[in-house]
Each structure stands twice: as structure tokens, then as C-alpha cells.
Amino acid sequence: MNSRQHIFDAIRRAQLTPIDHPSIDYSKWTVEGQSLLMDFQSMVENVGGLYSHLGQISELELLIKTHYPAAVNIISTVSLNNINAIPMDPSTDPHLLADVELIVMEASLGIAENGSVWLQDPLIRVLPFITQHLIVVLQGSRVVANMNDAYSIISTEDFGYGVFVSGPSKTADIEQSLVIGAHGALSTRIVIT
Amino acid sequence: MNHAQTTKAFFKDPQRVGWHDNALWYVRSKRDKAANQVKDWEYLKDAGAAIKQHTLAHLDKYLQNFEDNAQQNGVHVHWATDAQEHNQIVHRILAQKGVTRIVKSKSMLTEECGLNPYLESNGIEVIDTDLGERIVQLAKESPSHIVMPAIHKKKEEIDTLFQEHLHTAPCGGDPLYLTREARKHLREKFLNAEAAITGVNFAIADNGAIVVCTNEGNADMGVQLTDLHIACMGIEKVIPSMEDLGVFIRLLARSATGQPITTYTSHFIRPKPNATMHIVIVDNGRTRQMARSDFKNSLHCIRCGACMNTCPIYRRSGGHSYDATIPGPIGSILSPGIDLKKYSSLPFASTLCGSCTEVCPVRINIHDQLYKWRQIISVDGNFPIGKKVSMKITGYILARPRL
Numbered sequence: 247m248n249s250r251q252h253i254f255d256a257i258r259r260a261q262l263t264p265i266d267h268p269s270i271d272y273s274k275w276t277v278e279g280q281s282l283l284m285d286f287q288s289m290v291e292n293v294g295g296l297y298s299h300l301g302q303i304s305e306l307e308l309l310i311k312t313h314y315p316a317a318v319n320i321i322s323t324v325s326l327n328n329i330n331a332i333p334m335d336p337s338t339d340p341h342l343l344a345d346v347e348l349i350v351m352e353a354s355l356g357i358a359e360n361g362s363v364w365l366q367d368p369l370i371r372v373l374p375f376i377t378q379h380l381i382v383v384l385q386g387s388r389v390v391a392n393m394n395d396a397y398s399i400i401s402t403e404d405f406g407y408g409v410f411v412s413g414p415s416k417t418a419d420i421e422q423s424l425v426i427g428a429h430g431a432l433s434t435r436i437v438i439t
Numbered sequence: 440m441n442h443a444q445t446t447k448a449f450f451k452d453p454q455r456v457g458w459h460d461n462a463l464w465y466v467r468s469k470r471d472k473a474a475n476q477v478k479d480w481e482y483l484k485d486a487g488a489a490i491k492q493h494t495l496a497h498l499d500k501y502l503q504n505f506e507d508n509a510q511q512n513g514v515h516v517h518w519a520t521d522a523q524e525h526n527q528i529v530h531r532i533l534a535q536k537g538v539t540r541i542v543k544s545k546s547m548l549t550e551e552c553g554l555n556p557y558l559e560s561n562g563i564e565v566i567d568t569d570l571g572e573r574i575v576q577l578a579k580e581s582p583s584h585i586v587m588p589a590i591h592k593k594k595e596e597i598d599t600l601f602q603e604h605l606h607t608a609p610c611g612g613d614p615l616y617l618t619r620e621a622r623k624h625l626r627e628k629f630l631n632a633e634a635a636i637t638g639v640n641f642a643i644a645d646n647g648a649i650v651v652c653t654n655e656g657n658a659d660m661g662v663q664l665t666d667l668h669i670a671c672m673g674i675e676k677v678i679p680s681m682e683d684l685g686v687f688i689r690l691l692a693r694s695a696t697g698q699p700i701t702t703y704t705s706h707f708i709r710p711k712p713n714a715t716m717h718i719v720i721v722d723n724g725r726t727r728q729m730a731r732s733d734f735k736n737s738l739h740c741i742r743c744g745a746c747m748n749t750c751p752i753y754r755r756s757g758g759h760s761y762d763a764t765i766p767g768p769i770g771s772i773l774s775p776g777i778d779l780k781k782y783s784s785l786p787f788a789s790t791l792c793g794s795c796t797e798v799c800p801v802r803i804n805i806h807d808q809l810y811k812w813r814q815i816i817s818v819d820g821n822f823p824i825g826k827k828v829s830m831k832i833t834g835y836i837l838a839r840p841r842l
């Protein structure tokens with residue numbers, strides 16, 4: 247008998263009493279009068295992220311020049327006019343991205359309860375991880391309250407890979423001391439437009 | 440093993456016991472703060488528990504759906520009844536591609552199966568990439584905690600360890616310096632790896648996704664830089680849908696470390712172009728635990744570690760004293776299910792204060808189950824555990840072949 251069958255037989259032999267999926271009242275977690283954007287900002291900062299609010303997207307270049315003056319190897323999915331970004335080709339060998347200093351990419355959702363942003367099918371999946379610094383551009387109207395709200399949107403979409411990113415990579419594996427910058431980005435900035 | 444004996448080494452240094460106790464209590468308090476910030480946290484726990492109960496009762500259906508959907512996504516699905524078969528499957532996949540260097544992110548299952556020594560004995564270099572796991576790997580130890588593998592280690596010890604293995608400068612245990620050095624060391628490993636192995640926090644029946652949560656970004660650094668991803672999971676990791684996932688993601692990090700979410704929550708559905716993805720689904724005693732009505736809901740566990748952080752015994756005895764992959768209160772329910780004779784002292788390593796049950800995000804009645812194991816072990820009140828009891832245990836097992 248093959249292992250798969252063996253496991254299924256053992257599960258069926260256990261004969262657990264059938265029980266319905268709970269009907270969950272998602273409205274229980276709704277916070278009345280919540281300012282999504284304000285809560286989102288305070289959570290982004292809480293998880294060690296940086297936060298900027300731009301009047302218009304054209305101010306992005308100034309922001310990059312101001313906050314990342316030394317960055318040379320830049321990749322951006324948002325078009326930049328006066329900054330020399332490396333053109334991105336999905337077939338690029340990801341190993342060649344090891345020296346990328348700054349990546350600018352767009353998120354389709356932000357989550358107020360945890361300051362995370364949803365990156366769906368990045369052109370090259372390693373981008374938000376391998377870069378030294380990450381900028382994520384998000385429309386302020388795309389912030390939802392919590393993960394339940396986020397998944398009710400995401401579950402209707404078709405994608406191969408997606409990741410919630412909340413702040414910069416971090417670890418507390420040495421005596422519980424929080425160190426920002428483990429294997430992924432050393433800093434993560436959310437730019438709201 | 441006998442827990443009263445295995446704690447002795449840890450007890451030799453009372454200062455270390457106090458330090459360990461405080462470190463874990465600090466994590467427990469962060470958990471409380473995070474839980475209090477969520478409106479209707481208790482209802483969130485109810486939802487998590489009810490989804491798990493439903494899923495386990497229909498596990499065959501959900502595993503079948505998961506497999507169908509994963510295969511449609513172009514993912515290879517394998518089944519292993521035990522640790523040995525799991526290790527053989529993983530090795531076969533690697534050997535077919537001639538892989539000799541792999542990076543691994545946190546997976547308690549592969550720890551349970553002894554995958555690292557198995558692969559190493561077959562000439563494959565295995566690098567654990569979670570910082571805590573890399574520390575214990577270099578120290579030739581096992582993780583003492585499921586979320587914070589090196590929680591038992593002092594920073595000065597890590598300093599010495601890194602000097603020896605990574606040739607770092609002495610730094611008095613500076614966490615920032617040591618973490619940066621580890622980042623450099625592991626970057627090189629990521630860039631040179633030929634395959635990545637990850638664990639699985641949740642598997643989604645509805646769309647065949649596997650979800651992996653990390654703070655360091657090590658799972659993705661491994662997977663996205665190699666063409667071969669092997670994900671290893673126990674049969675109990677499957678949940679019905681993405682909507683259900685929302686409930687568990689909200690519970691997991693808050694219960695584990697007091698964070699509102701881990702830095703990265705990655706959803707792997709289809710392999711990237713020109714890459715291959717495999718999922719190995721493992722039983723290794725889980726269906727046996729499922730058949731024990733008093734203990735079946737220990738399979739609801741989402742491995743947050745909250746029951747360890749709060750346990751007055753775990754905090755003062757350290758994870759290694761449990762001599763098992765999963766230590767602490769939940770481990771003391773799971774381990775006797777694997778080897779009752781060996782682990783008969785673990786259900787007694789508890790004050791039955793119920794703090795574990797209180798914090799558990801999926802409402803496992805941990806302390807009740809510890810008490811139930813005690814009743815089985817000490818059938819008619821033979822304390823302390825001695826020869827007579829182990830005879831009785833053997834008798835119990837023989838009388839109940841399904842156990």
C-alpha cells in the first residue's frame with residue numbers, strides 16, 4: 247500500500263465527529279470610528295518602518311535624493327525621470343541583484359492593524375528581500391483595517407506568489423535584543439500617495 | 440529520560456535560571472500587550488479553535504483538495520508516513536538534481552525527522568539560515584525553543600562561537616555586530632545555495648498555497664535565489680481557505696513574540712519560471728495522536744510557543760530538559776504520544792496552573808491533557824515514576840494496540 251493511501255486510511259480510521267465550519271462574524275473586529283491611515287502610520291513606525299506622505303508622486307524623486315543620497319544601484323517599478331534606475335527584466339538572474347541598494351515598488355494593499363503592505367507577484371520575487379533598502383508606494387485609499395479584510399480581497403485574485411511585508415527585516419535571536427536588518431532589507435519605507 | 444534529572448544541568452547555575460526565566464516572561468508580557476490591542480481577541484481565539492476543530496474532523500477532504508490544487512499549480516506533492524520516508528524523499532529530490540549545498544529556513548518538522556544529519560551523512564551541506572538556528576547549529580545543539588531556538592544562549596557565548604566559526608572579532612557579545620556578521624556570512628550561503636528547504640506555517644486547501652512566516656526574510660532569500668524549493672509540512676498544517684488564514688495570521692505573531700505580524704508572510708502558490716517546487720506531507724505519528732480522543736486537539740497547535748513562554752516549569756528548566764523537538768507544555772502532550780515509556784515523566788513537569796491553556800491562541804486544553812496523561816501513566820497512583828510504572832505503561836500499550 248502506498249504511503250498516501252496509508253495516511254488517508256489512518257485519518258479515516260480515526261473517525262472524528264463531523265463538525266461544521268464556524269460561521270465567523272467578522273464585524274466583531276470592526277473598530278468604530280477608526281482612522282485607517284493614522285492607525286496604519288503608527289503601526290508602520292511601531293514595526294520599525296519609515297513613513298512618508300507625498301502630496302503627489304512626482305515628489306518621489308526628491309524623497310529618494312534626500313533620504314538615499316548615496317544609492318547608485320536603484321531599481322524602480324515606478325517610473326523615475328531624473329534618477330538613473332537599472333532597467334528591470336523579469337528574466338534577470340536574481341544573483342545579479344546582490345548589490346542593489348534601493349528598490350522602489352508598488353503595493354496594492356496596506357493593513358492598519360499591523361503596518362504591513364501586500365506585494366503581489368513582484369516582477370522578480372527576490373527584489374524586496376535582496377535589496378539593502380526598500381521603498382513601497384501605496385495609495386492611501388488602499389489601506390484596510392485588518393487581515394480578515396485583506397484576505398477577503400486577496401482571495402479573489404489569481405497570483406503565483408505574494409508577501410506581506412511589515413517593516414524592515416529583523417531578529418531578536420541574540421538575547422532578545424531587537425536588531426533591525428537580518429537577511430532582508432535593512433530599512434523599509436512606506437510612501438503614501 | 441527523566442525530566443527531574445535532565446533539569447539538573449540547567450539548575451547548576453541559578454543565575455542563568457533567573458535570566459532565562461526573565462527573558463521568557465518578557466516575551467510573555469509582550470504577548471499580553473499585543474493581544475490586548477486587538478478588539479475581541481477572545482473571539483479571535485474562538486474562531487481559530489473552531490476552524491481547527493472543523494478542519495481536523497474533515498482532514499481527508501482538505502488534504503485531498505490541497506493536493507489537487509497544488510498539483511494544478513505545478514507543484515509536486517509527496518507523502519511520507521514517517522521521518523525516514525520524509526528524509527528519503529527529500530534526499531531523492533536533491534540527488535536527482537545533483538544538489539550538494541542547501542539552505543534551510545525554520546522547520547520544526549525537519550528537526551523532528553532528523554533531516555540535517557541524514558542529508559549530511561549523504562554528503563549534502565545543510566545551512567540553517569534563521570539566526571537562532573544557525574547559532575545552535577554551529578554550537579552542535581538543538582533548538583531549545585520552537586520560536587527562539589537560541590533563547591538559552593548568552594550573548595557572550597555567541598560571541599565566542601562566532602569568533603571560532605565565522606572569525607569575527609571579540610565584541611563583548613554586541614548583538615548588532617554579531618547579527619551583521621551573520622548577515623554577511625549567510626548572504627554568501629544564500630548566493631551559493633542550489634536548493635532551499637522551508638517549513639510551512641499554513642497550507643491552504645482552497646488554492647494549494649503554502650504560507651511561511653519569518654522575521655528575518657531567510658525563507659525567501661533561500662527560495663528566491665534557487666531553482667528548487669522543497670517545503671516540508673505535517674498533515675495538520677492544512678486549513679480550508681484564505682479567509683481562515685486571516686484568523687491565524689492575526690493570532691500567530693501576537694501570541695509568539697507580541698508582534699502584530701511577522702515581518703514577512705510569504706504565500707507560495709506557483710513556482711517561479713524555470714523553477715521546481717515540491718511539498719512533502721508527513722504523518723510521523725500524527726494520525727495516531729488523532730485517534731486518541733483525549734489528545735487529538737493537540738494537533739490544533741500553530742507552534743506559536745506562547746505556552747512555553749508562560750510556563751513556570753519551562754522558564755526555569757530550559758527547553759533542552761524536555762529532550763524532544765517540541766519542548767514545554769505542548770511538547771509534554773505530544774512527546775508521550777510518540778514514546779510513552781521514554782517521556783512518561785513529562786506530563787509531571789507541570790504545576791497544572793493552566794497558564795498554558797489560558798494563552799493558547801487555538802484553545803488547546805493543555806493542562807487538562809497533561810493531567811490525562813498522568814492518569815494513564817500512573818494508572819493506580821504509582822508515584823514517583825519508577826520501574827513499576829514503566830511496567831504498567833507497557834501493559835497499557837499492549838492492552839491498547841491502537842494507541
Ligand code: SF4
Nearest residue numbers: 740741743744746799
Ligand atoms: S499549544 Fe497553543 S500556545 Fe502552545 S505552541 Fe501550540 S498554539 Fe502555541
